[in-house]
Amino acid sequence: MIKGILFDLDDTLYNSSEFVEIARREAVKSMIDAGLNIDFEEAMNILNKIIKDKGSNYGKHFDDLVKAVLGRYDPKIITTGIITYHNVKFALLRPYPHTIKTLIELKAMGLKLGVITDGLTIKQWEKLIRLGIYPFFDDVITSEEFGLGKPHLEFFKYGLNRMGLKAEETIYVGDRIDKDIKPAKDLGMITVRILKGRYKDMEDDGYSDYTIKSLQELVDIVKELKNK
């Protein structure tokens, strides 16, 4: 008997990969316009290396980029980049098509819905609030709160616990095989892989019970499982 669904956030409920990439590129263009004297593609290479080395939640990507290019701190250029990044991010932040309609139907079916996501709590909540979808979720569980993230099984167990759900009565929806689908499957959840974002070509290895292209396919999956 299916009682709830746990969703991954980034690239599962909205287009994270694409919007972050566009926001970064526009930010770098604005920094060049503000005096960062470097070729655009070269700047993107340096920035991407900084993000790879320091992680996406490191707060000083643009500081390090300016330091690498100019050899000094320049608050005007850094702040120009930050402002452009946020302006573009907020402009592009929208749920995938059919997301809200699907969430309405799933709630109407009496399911508990939760989000379980790697990342900083306030940043992940900001996305849910700006996406306009947070009222659908009974709980939002972040790796920052737990102190350990995906793919650690303890994090998924903690999430199930907070939701008051058992693994076997829970559907897990995510985009990544390694960090979402495999651990959820290992815990005994019913796994639904959504083919979105930059990992959509990753080898499946049989961990997904279902594979969907759009969130709205979930409604039929739940109906099918309810009839079992």
Next chain:
Amino acid sequence: MIKGILFDLDDTLYNSSEFVEIARREAVKSMIDAGLNIDFEEAMNILNKIIKDKGSNYGKHFDDLVKAVLGRYDPKIITTGIITYHNVKFALLRPYPHTIKTLIELKAMGLKLGVITDGLTIKQWEKLIRLGIYPFFDDVITSEEFGLGKPHLEFFKYGLNRMGLKAEETIYVGDRIDKDIKPAKDLGMITVRILKGRYKDMEDDGYSDYTIKSLQELVDIVKELKNK
């Protein structure tokens, strides 16, 4: 011979007191709507006490408010407050009337213009960029960069140094007697007090060489001083 002007930022070039107050009130209203179960005026009293105790650059005002009211951390309510605060802030952030016209005229008179301000470098730069006035300033000097703020004379000396100006050839424009006008006068600058913001009724004690109600009066003051 007047060669340059140093400006304070908050409440001198734009209406800081008013816009921060409105943004905070709207943020608290949105937090109450998101589940902060408390009377609005009571919430404002708690928030104002937190701001007074921790300072305006403390990053966790809303966290502390939620903790004080609910006895727990609630990221949904905190993030709702942060988003509303920033949305309102950006919507209200505009220079005082006549500011841009005045800055154009002052640059046309061949003056060096600078900003010297207490606060975090990126936050103060963000205001100048969003206000659209940063290209007028040859330099922006913040207390975070120097490590010591107003009214320390060393900070003002450091600012003059960065601008390549001597005190006696520099006009200082600010709204506060204690933190702006007195130290500038003590260093030998020509002091212009602008009657704006929450300190406009503060006793002068003779530290201001000029008192203005609008920035545009500066143009005549510079003309008068140039003729001396």
